[in-house]
Amino acid sequence: MLACAATSCPVFADQQPPAGAAVAPAHDSDAVRYRVVIDAPREVVELLRQSVGLVRWQSYADMTDELIDRLAREAVGEAREAVSTVGYFTPDVDVAVDRSTTPITVTLSVTLGAPTRIHDLQIAITGPAERDDAQGAAAIAKLRRDWGLPQGAIFDQTTWDRAKARAVQTLAASPYAAAELTSSEARIDPETREADLAVAIASGPPFRIGDIDVTGLKRYSADLVRNFSTQKRGDLYSGAELDQFVRRLNGSGYFASVQAVIDANPANADDATIRAAVIEAPRKKLEGGVGFSTDTRFRVYASYRDVDVDGHATQFYADGRVETDQQGASLRFVRPPNARGWVDSAGTRYLQTDLNNLRTQSIGASVRRASIEDRDQWQFGAAFLDDRQEPEGGEDSTAHALYIDVERIWRRVDDLVAPTTGWILDLQAGVGVPGASTRAFGRTIARFAAWYPYDADWSFSGKLEGGAVFGASRQEVPATLLFRTGGDTTVRGYAYESLGVADGLATVPGRYYVVSSVEATRWINATWGIAVFVDAGNAFDSLDDFKLAMGYGVGARVRTPIGPFRFDVAYGQDSKQVRVHFSVGLAF
Numbered sequence: 162m163l164a165c166a167a168t169s170c171p172v173f174a175d176q177q178p179p180a181g182a183a184v185a186p187a188h189d190s191d192a193v194r195y196r197v198v199i200d201a202p203r204e205v206v207e208l209l210r211q212s213v214g215l216v217r218w219q220s221y222a223d224m225t226d227e228l229i230d231r232l233a234r235e236a237v238g239e240a241r242e243a244v245s246t247v248g249y250f251t252p253d254v255d256v257a258v259d260r261s262t263t264p265i266t267v268t269l270s271v272t273l274g275a276p277t278r279i280h281d282l283q284i285a286i287t288g289p290a291e292r293d294d295a296q297g298a299a300a301i302a303k304l305r306r307d308w309g310l311p312q313g314a315i316f317d318q319t320t321w322d323r324a325k326a327r328a329v330q331t332l333a334a335s336p337y338a339a340a341e342l343t344s345s346e347a348r349i350d351p352e353t354r355e356a357d358l359a360v361a362i363a364s365g366p367p368f369r370i371g372d373i374d375v376t377g378l379k380r381y382s383a384d385l386v387r388n389f390s391t392q393k394r395g396d397l398y399s400g401a402e403l404d405q406f407v408r409r410l411n412g413s414g415y416f417a418s419v420q421a422v423i424d425a426n427p428a429n430a431d432d433a434t435i436r437a438a439v440i441e442a443p444r445k446k447l448e449g450g451v452g453f454s455t456d457t458r459f460r461v462y463a464s465y466r467d468v469d470v471d472g473h474a475t476q477f478y479a480d481g482r483v484e485t486d487q488q489g490a491s492l493r494f495v496r497p498p499n500a501r502g503w504v505d506s507a508g509t510r511y512l513q514t515d516l517n518n519l520r521t522q523s524i525g526a527s528v529r530r531a532s533i534e535d536r537d538q539w540q541f542g543a544a545f546l547d548d549r550q551e552p553e554g555g556e557d558s559t560a561h562a563l564y565i566d567v568e569r570i571w572r573r574v575d576d577l578v579a580p581t582t583g584w585i586l587d588l589q590a591g592v593g594v595p596g597a598s599t600r601a602f603g604r605t606i607a608r609f610a611a612w613y614p615y616d617a618d619w620s621f622s623g624k625l626e627g628g629a630v631f632g633a634s635r636q637e638v639p640a641t642l643l644f645r646t647g648g649d650t651t652v653r654g655y656a657y658e659s660l661g662v663a664d665g666l667a668t669v670p671g672r673y674y675v676v677s678s679v680e681a682t683r684w685i686n687a688t689w690g691i692a693v694f695v696d697a698g699n700a701f702d703s704l705d706d707f708k709l710a711m712g713y714g715v716g717a718r719v720r721t722p723i724g725p726f727r728f729d730v731a732y733g734q735d736s737k738q739v740r741v742h743f744s745v746g747l748a749f
Contacts (some may be wrong), residue, residue, distance in 0.1 A: 194264035201271035212243035246318035258482040280355035285322035290364030300335035316356040368398040371432035417442040434705025457659035458485035485513040486560030518667035523548035540568040546639040554665025558636040566591025584611040602633035643670030654712025654733030674700040690718035
């Protein structure tokens with residue numbers, strides 16, 4: 162069977178005759194002209210254009226009647242072969258040449274008939290993975306679950322080739338990095354229109370991590386690169402962990418490009434080298450610009466970074482921004498991860514806001530330690546915060562706190578940037594230290610989000626989050642530790658942070674908040690989708706005041722390398738307003 166995809170079919174130049182054509186050059190006035198009409202189902206028209214010589218040669222300058230007839234005869238077989246690659250092995254194909262028209266009209270008619278469907282599927286895994294009840298069994302189960310041609314599906318040559326490649330890649334992303342396809346067969350019965358598929362994959366031995374060999378370094382040490390890996394010497398190899406290692410390095414600011422592969426030589430399976438090739442990024446970067454968001458509207462911003470400010474890979478960041486509703490500036494120092502996988506940072510920030518008739522001024526300094534393990538992450542921090550609130554028509558207040566907190570995040574998703582399946586749980590707890598705070602208090606936050614792909618066309622997502630401050634009134638806690646909601650990523654249909662506690666003419670932060678959202682997306686293709694959603698949430702100062710504000714609407718979804726882009730039109734049930742919202746990336 163010939164499999165000729167649009168990107169791999171031969172391309173013919175107009176100045177060269179078809180193979181075997183012995184035609185003397187003709188004058189333009191003597192040349193024969195023809196046009197091809199393709200009468201076929203829409204899904205195969207482009208395939209026929211790419212695969213049938215009769216169609217491709219319409220502009221050949223030295224065409225003759227004899228050559229047209231020859232191309233017409235060959236077109237029948239070429240059309241049959243082309244549509245067989247998408248599962249139609251018994252098509253009716255006819256070519257009609259009408260020389261009464263100028264130019265000559267050639268009609269290529271293709272009736273597909275019933276498609277060939279998968280009748281039987283055999284996937285055989287040989288080698289140590291077959292006997293591995295842990296890693297091997299999990300990889301084989303994923304391989305079978307993600308197989309792209311299940312029983313009953315229409316046979317397609319491209320999908321068949323892709324399914325085999327994906328099956329090998331899935332097993333090779335487990336500890337069995339040397340997995341390879343040993344045989345494959347597709348038996349097609351044109352009479353019954355059934356396809357029997359058989360695939361055999363040899364797993365090879367399980368691989369364990371050895372040294373990480375780094376090339377391309379000039380400024381930094383190899384240990385800096387190695388410390389971004391959560392896999393240590395002797396650990397079983399994981400393709401997912403290697404990919405995440407590369408993502409961390411690419412996002413670290415130290416490097417412009419990173420590539421890493423495992424040495425998949427079975428002879429070195431017990432001590433396999435990871436080969437990482439890096440290109441260092443420029444040390445300093447200054448950027449600025451203007452922007453707009455539906456939350457804080459127009460902004461002007463500038464930022465500066467130096468990723469090796471002290472000669473020991475300490476990163477320095479400075480940024481400032483002036484927005485319609487808020488202005489702020491910050492300084493931050495970040496150390497590279499240490500050998501135990503911890504990243505330390507320290508910084509200071511000033512923020513002034515004027516939102517919903519509430520003016521706030523806040524200044525703070527903080528230190529934080531976070532693990533580089535993204536899927537099971539710990540964070541610990543301490544911050545001193547001092548702020549002032551000035552509600553229009555209400556009473557001004559000031560508060561300060563030495564706040565110490567711990568955060569634990571579980572990420573069980575297929576992609577940390579743009580998840581399509583799985584869940585994330587984020588739990589936070591902290592205290593305002595007695596004596597160093599206006600008043601001692603406790604604070605907790607819990608956030609949960611989940612994604613579920615129902616099928617190739619529909620996906621569902623939802624989130625639920627809430628927080629509480631205990632032991633102090635809202636006037637005794639810095640506003641940055643209290644809660645307001647509403648806006649692009651919380652409750653759509655309401656202005657940014659417009660849901661909270663009424664104080665005079667202002668909406669001020671409360672001691673409690675709840676936000677929930679459910680969303681269904683119909684994907685038009687792999688990139689574009691249309692979503693419908695319902696949001697609910699509010700912030701309040703007492704559990705007796707609990708009341709959810711509802712928002713619902715429709716939106717466009719675009720999958721991008723930096724996360725999903727969302728453009729939404731939402732109606733706020735309480736605000737009785739229609740608002741436009743857009744955002745990029747993961748909501749939390």
